[in-house]
Amino acid sequence: KKLSQERKHHRWPKCVRPRSLARSGLALPWIGASMSFDDKVIDQVLAMKTWAIVGLGNNPERAAYGVSKLLQEKGHRIVPVYPRAETVHGENGYKTLSEIPFQIDVVDCFVNSKLVGKVVDEAIAIGAKAVWLQLDVIDDDAVARAEAAGLLAIMDRCPAIEYKKR
Numbered sequence: 001k002k003l004s005q006e007r008k009h010h011r012w013p014k015c016v017r018p019r020s021l022a023r024s025g026l027a028l029p030w031i032g033a034s035m036s037f038d039d040k041v042i043d044q045v046l047a048m049k050t051w052a053i054v055g056l057g058n059n060p061e062r063a064a065y066g067v068s069k070l071l072q073e074k075g076h077r078i079v080p081v082y083p084r085a086e087t088v089h090g091e092n093g094y095k096t097l098s099e100i101p102f103q104i105d106v107v108d109c110f111v112n113s114k115l116v117g118k119v120v121d122e123a124i125a126i127g128a129k130a131v132w133l134q135l136d137v138i139d140d141d142a143v144a145r146a147e148a149a150g151l152l153a154i155m156d157r158c159p160a161i162e163y164k165k166r
Contacts, residue, residue: 042162045130045152048105049076052097052128054119055110056080056088063134064110067160071108074163079104097122106130108159109137117142124149134158 051071056064057080065088068078072089079100080086080093087093094100097107097119107123109116109131116133120142123131130152133139138156146153 041152042154042157043166045106045132045154046159046162046166048129050079050102050104051076051106051108052079052081052094052100052104052123053108053110054081054097056093057082057084058086058088062110063158064108067108067110067134067158070160070163097126097128100126104128106132108132108134110134111137113138117145120146120153124151130154132157132159135161 051068053064053068053071055062056068056078059065068080069089072078072091078089078091080088080091081095081097081100082088082093083095085093085095085099097104104123104126105128107119107128107130109119111119113136116137116139120131120133120139124146128151131143131146131154133143133153133155135156135158140155143153143155
């Protein structure tokens with residue numbers, strides 16, 4: 001019970017606070033020990049340099065905007081993927097993953113859980129090394145497909161939060 005209360009009162013960075021937590025005030029039991037992704041896998045993915053950020057546009061109110069800026073500050077090359085193909089944080093954007101003319105290491109998914117399966121399939125098709133499904137983006141089948149294809153996969157986590165733990 002104490003651990004649950006600690007999670008309930010955890011101060012999430014504004015740009016990465018899960019909407020469901022903000023609305024309900026409830027703890028997220030799968031963060032932490034309950035649903036633990038191996039820290040070694042998280043470290044391996046955080047060490048990869050080129051990140052396609054699916055769902056990244058120029059809206060500073062969106063979590064993708066702040067998280068991508070932090071990734072850039074940590075030395076990653078970010079590649080915005082958004083239907084308008086906007087330039088964000090000085091990086092040219094693309095409409096789809098398949099339009100990117102260079103190798104992508106990580107596909108970071110800021111899309112609805114119902115849509116993320118298609119993004120994961122595209123990540124597999126372009127030869128990405130890893131997929132990262134953001135907080136509240138849940139698709140066990142998509143993660144299983146990614147892992148079966150040899151990709152590292154992280155679900156329902158945020159790289160900004162993981163960096164703060166390190």
